[in-house]
Amino acid sequence: MQQPRIWLVEDEQSIADTLVYPLQQEGFQVTVFGRGLPALEAAAHQAPDVAILDVGLPDISGFEL
Structure with a gap:
């Protein structure tokens, strides 16, 4: 079984x-993005199962993302 993917944008x-x-201890595969735009670009190729977004990112609002 594949681990569920979580993207953390913080x-x-x-x-x-x-x-x-x-x-990770609960079995999730976690990918961290330090900015919103790289996460947005990555989403064009593969979407996570869940995304946890900071709303106050320096390059784009988490609400916009």
């Missing part, structure tokens, strides 16, 4: 680090 590394470990 520009604060300490917050991302806090979330990644427990998600």
Whole structure:
């Protein structure tokens, strides 16, 4: 069975680090993006099962993403 994919879009590394470990321990494959636009570009090729978005990103609003 393939692990569910979660994309975490968060520009604060300490917050991302806090979330990644427990998600991985629960069996999720976590990909972290530090900005919104790279996540948007990646979504054109492959979508995650779930995305966790920071609404205050430096390049694009999490609401827009």
